[in-house]
Amino acid sequence: DAGVTQSPTHLIKTRGQHVTLRCSPISGHKSVSWYQQVLGQGPQFIFQYYEKEERGRGNFPDRFSARQFPNYSSELNVNALLLGDSALYLCASSSQGLDRPSYNEQFFGPGTRLTVL
Amino acid sequence: TQLLEQSPQFLSIQEGENLTVYCNSSSVFSSLQWYRQEPGEGPVLLVTVVTGGEVKKLKRLTFQFGDARKDSSLHITAAQPGDTGLYLCAGGGTSGTYKYIFGTGTRLKVLA
Secondary structure, three states: OOOOEEEOOEEEEOOOOOEEEEEEOOOOOOEEEEEEEOOOOOOEEEEEEEOOEEEEEOOOOOOEEEEEOOOOOEEEEEOOOOHHHOEEEEEEEEOOOOOOHHHOOOEEOOOEEEEEO | OOOOEEEOOEEEEEOOOOEEEEEEOOOOOOEEEEEEEOOOOOOEEEEEEOOOOOEEEEOOEEEEEOOOOOEEEEEEOOOOHHHOEEEEEEEEOOOOOOOOEEOOOEEEEEEO
16 A cells, blocks of 8 residues: 655745645545654644545644545645745544544654755 | 744755754644655655653664653654654644644754
8 A cells, every 4th residue: 555645746936926835645544644843853743634524724824724625635735935934744544633642653654855045 | 823833944964874853832832743744745754742751763763752742853763864854743633623733843954
């Protein structure tokens, strides 16, 4: 079975532009979470979606938005890009919502490396 | 604000040495996960611990969850160059939240 896939692998944008990142979870997984990982730091939680509904949101501005589709794939959108948005954006899938972590593990994709110039 | 502090931040050791990485918080977590991340890749899950005091072993790696579920440790015996990477702890399941809080990371380099 394929793992979590993300596209694109790398992306270069300029300040003020908009970007859409895509994620396909492991087959059968209904939950997708998005994380931002700045170089040298641990991942920071952005969103979690479960069964197409937002279940959690981290401390990110409204420029960040996401959605989950009926096939459980997900998009992360970032508007009005800033230099500080340059990071590795990670998608993680799990079989259940993260409110039952004892029974549930996250599997990460390879990430999308976003560079904002 | 929930924080997970990892120590040490950087560690460079010789092959065959033992090491311990610590993950500490003032918050209680219902579970804690350890990941290893290679450059340019996503984190790979190593283990999940859910019970206070729980100890899990994965070959040369030993993971322990603190009795109060606020801290954890990762011990590597006889480190090998293949153990090189960024080790991350992540706490989850605090009441009313759905997110995982990641630690600051420990970058390990094992020299041959």
